[in-house]
Amino acid sequence: MNIYLIASLIFMAFIAVFFVLIYNILTRKRNEVDNAFGGIDVQLKKRYDLIPNLVNTVKQYALHEKELFTEITELRTKAIDKSLLPNEKVEIDNQITQSLRGIIVVVENYPELKAGENFMNLQRTLNEVESQISAARRTYNAVITDYNNAVQFFPNNIMAGMMKLKRKGVFVIPDTERQNFDANSIFNQDKI
């Protein structure tokens, strides 16, 4: 009788340790995901900070593109709102990317602006931030993949169900963003 009791106690202890381990793994993965998302946030914040600067620089030359400026300024105000859900954030961010692209294209029509040192520096900073954002997103995706695997694999999924952890979607990066933003292609357009 005693032996059975001891055996079942050992078994239960084993199970408990096992669950604790899984719990820890899952928690770590979840925190990693949050951390990675925070990483993206930091980079996005840098980009938002650039926007007013960019708008002001371009505004002086491109007076007729008012709609573009209004649109991007509005998007920026929306984006820095802290109550946004992650999905909404991603959505707005994609829109901002589109608008920024629009501004860069517009600049093409203003040669003095394009060659100005102010704009050149902005351009560089923007590229830097874009690259950093892209890197942060890729980190996020790698971490998310790890997290999803951890959540869905057996026997982790039992524990995950109890912790109410669900599979998360990866960032879908639009095709146009897959490569580094190539400034030269814009600069050299008139030569082609």
Next chain:
Amino acid sequence: MKIEKQFFILIALALIILAFACDKNAKNILIVKKVSVTIPVEFEQNDEITQFILEYQSLINVFNQVAAQMISDAGIDIVSGQERISEEHLAPESLAKKAKLTAKLSDISKNRDAMMATMQHRLPTLAEPEQRALRGVIGLIDAHMGQFDGSIRTESLKNEEYDEKTRQMLAEREAEIQRLKDKGEWDEPNQSANSDKIFEIVFLSFVGVFLLVAGLLFKNRKNGTAFSQAKRSSITQSISHMASELKGNLEKIPMDQIKNDPNISDEDRKSFQQGEEYIMGLIGQKAQGQAGTQEKASPEECPLEDANPIVSHENLKQLYETELKTSIAGIDDKRKAVVKSFATMFVLIILMFASFVLIPPNFYLSVIVGIILIIAAIVFFVKGVYRFLKFRSEYKSSVVKKVVQFINPKFMYDANKHISLNNFMMSKLGSNKINKAVGDDYVCGIIDKTVFEFSELIAQYEWEDTDHDGKKVMRVENHFNGLFFLADFNKHIQGETFVMPDTVERILGKFGQSLQKSAKGDLVKLENPEFEKLFAVFSSYQNEARYILTPAIMEGMVNIRKKVGANCYFSFIGERVYCGIEFNKALFEASIFNSVRFEDIEFMYSLFKLIEIIITEMNLNTRIWTKK
């Protein structure tokens, strides 16, 4: 051509020795047979008689020597009392010698007479068997009186006009020698003679070797660039360091201090100044290039645009046909000379072993021939090495350099320099133990905006060890052997990122990923499956690793790895990207057995082309980020 002279002097010396040893027909050499009798047992306790026998024996030996001298110097055979050359035919010196020797001889005979007289008195006091034994010994000693090596005498006679009587006398002596030989009492006179000669041989060999070594040292002092280059390398290293630290750090290097240092020779100072000028030129170019791109990006400034593989292949062929072929033909003679020297050396070594088999009866002769052949082989070996070094430097300057400058005429090439140990250590790609770097074929320059250095490099760990005898020995362990490349990186980086060849994942697949751990940082999982199969990435910051390794760069690295077909290591630290490609064999070296073919040039070209490939594939010239 100091070596040749020395060599011939040596050979001549050796030949003279050989002649002395071999030529038994030499006219003026008479080999005196030394008498050495054993004291009969009867007199072992009798000191008086023993003393007498020994004295008598040495007297006869002196007599023999004087008699030999008489024949060679004065032409008189005192044994037969025959004068072979009449006095009027003798030179004045010979006459003087003759008088001296005659006086000596009379002294000897006086001594002998006195000794014999004493003996006559002593003899009757001895017992009958002792008397017989003493008479026998004296007779034996007397029999050796005036005996020389017969063959010499016979030969010298043939060359000179002697009268009938002398000839008859000599024939008698021959017969006597034969009789002695038959009885076994004749010992070969060669032995004593050669034991004197061997000293001479050893001495002359030493003189020869000394001359040879002296000649070589002299030669090295005169032409030996190798020594001074080794000395200069510390300065050239600092120049290479300067080139790599171009990014505005130039003022940190105490150039004025180096220039004014009295311990630095003029030559070094000059080479230092050249390096400095070159680097200043590079900086100028870079500044110009930047100014140019800021105003307008013109296509001429991109040297990589003509990197069309087909076109450059044709151009390379053209370069080979026109310029290189003549220089290759030129150095081919040098290569053949190298082969000749080494071939001669091998032939001499084979001859040496053959000589031991082919000249068996005479041990000393074999030794002499052996020594001569060994010395000759050493001379040819040294000559071969010297010629090889010359051939190598010629190859580097007339072929390798041209290929480098064909790729870009502005590249600086130095056949004897390499990327410094410091720069290698900064890459953190090797183990921390590494304390020595060797290498050659250094190329540095600037492509568009990227300053790079490139060289063949072997990173080594050298330590002092004691072998089983307790002696101290230096041991060397190779840690990296291949091509090493470093260049400015186009982005600002704070952490350390390493891209290492991934053997685990290639074999074990995804499961292998979990086994990858490194002291270099966390494993970074990237999304390019092809890249992940070939490489493992470790970094101190996950985000930064992805910032550096954009999809384009990852693809570029995969391309480089495929093109090279060897293990590639990358590290991104500080301002730079480092790249090591493991080859484990000597590159850019000419074979001495085959002349340089187009394929060799092509291979060399493809290796140097790696510089451009790395820079383009990794987009190092794209400076659209905050780092200019």
